[in-house]
Amino acid sequence: MTTDLVSTIKANLAEIDSNIRKMAVHTGTKHPAPKLIAVSKVQPDDRVEAALNAGHRVYGENRVQEAESRWKERRKAYPDLELHLIGGLQTNKAAEAVALFDYIHSVDRPKLVKALATEMKKQEKFLPVYIQVNTGREDQKSGCLQEDIASLLGLCTENGLTVLGLMCIPPVDDDPSLHFALLRKLALKHGLKHLSMGMSGDYALAASMGATDIRVGTAVFGARDYG
Ligand SMILES: *Cc1c(COP(=O)(O)O)cnc(C)c1O
Numbered sequence: 001m002t003t004d005l006v007s008t009i010k011a012n013l014a015e016i017d018s019n020i021r022k023m024a025v026h027t028g029t030k031h032p033a034p035k036l037i038a039v040s041k042v043q044p045d046d047r048v049e050a051a052l053n054a055g056h057r058v059y060g061e062n063r064v065q066e067a068e069s070r071w072k073e074r075r076k077a078y079p080d081l082e083l084h085l086i087g088g089l090q091t092n093k094a095a096e097a098v099a100l101f102d103y104i105h106s107v108d109r110p111k112l113v114k115a116l117a118t119e120m121k122k123q124e125k126f127l128p129v130y131i132q133v134n135t136g137r138e139d140q141k142s143g144c145l146q147e148d149i150a151s152l153l154g155l156c157t158e159n160g161l162t163v164l165g166l167m168c169i170p171p172v173d174d175d176p177s178l179h180f181a182l183l184r185k186l187a188l189k190h191g192l193k194h195l196s197m198g199m200s201g202d203y204a205l206a207a208s209m210g211a212t213d214i215r216v217g218t219a220v221f222g223a224r225d226y227g
Contacts, residue, residue: 006054037196037213038216040070043222052074059083062085086105094115098119105167105196108144113155114159129162130196131163132144180198197211203216
């Protein structure tokens with residue numbers, strides 16, 4: 001790991017932090033600046049080490065297996081680490097997800113609620129969760145439809161899951177502010193306080209609209225190389 005890389009990532013983190021603080025002031029609301037979840041999926045290890053070196057401790061991953069190989073050992077070295085699962089979850093990965101993560105942002109169907117509840121009881125590890133909402137009603141996207149939030153929330157409560165709030169990923173071609181506003185309205189309606197919304201391209205906007213958690217990858221680490 002070069003000192004260059006550490007200072008670049010440190011500067012990226014500082015810039016994002018400063019932007020969201022400004023935005024949170026703009027809204028005039030009392031809620032603090034959102035939590036910055038640095039999305040480390042697909043990023044090379046040296047960038048992640050650089051972010052750890054810069055003192056950042058809150059990370060997001062979208063795949064259980066990748067997250068396990070990156071974080072399982074590192075967790076021991078960083079006891080104050082906080083790991084968020086932000087990607088879709090298969091029920092057959094529920095055990096691993098509960099064991100590794102601290103928060104799950106992608107609860108979106110009854111079968112998953114039941115699988116997570118069973119695992120949490122078994123492991124005696126009760127992670128707070130978010131319900132992912134498919135605000136753009138896209139066929140290919142995970143997340144429940146807004147009319148299914150109430151029943152899913154009820155099922156979570158029945159099964160002992162603590163739901164902090166809602167999460168969304170706006171359709172790429174839409175104005176994200178429409179989706180952020182909808183998510184906020186839905187959270188209010190259901191009495192939920194947390195809003196997981198905003199990525200590299202729109203985190204400042206999300207912060208200005210009441211996000212409590214922003215999920216930022218590229219703007220922290222640089223572009224992902226899927227090649
Ligand atoms: C990859 C990912 C992000 C981060 O995306 P960037 O544009 O790199 O900031 C945020 N949320 C989810 C659910 C993701 O999968």
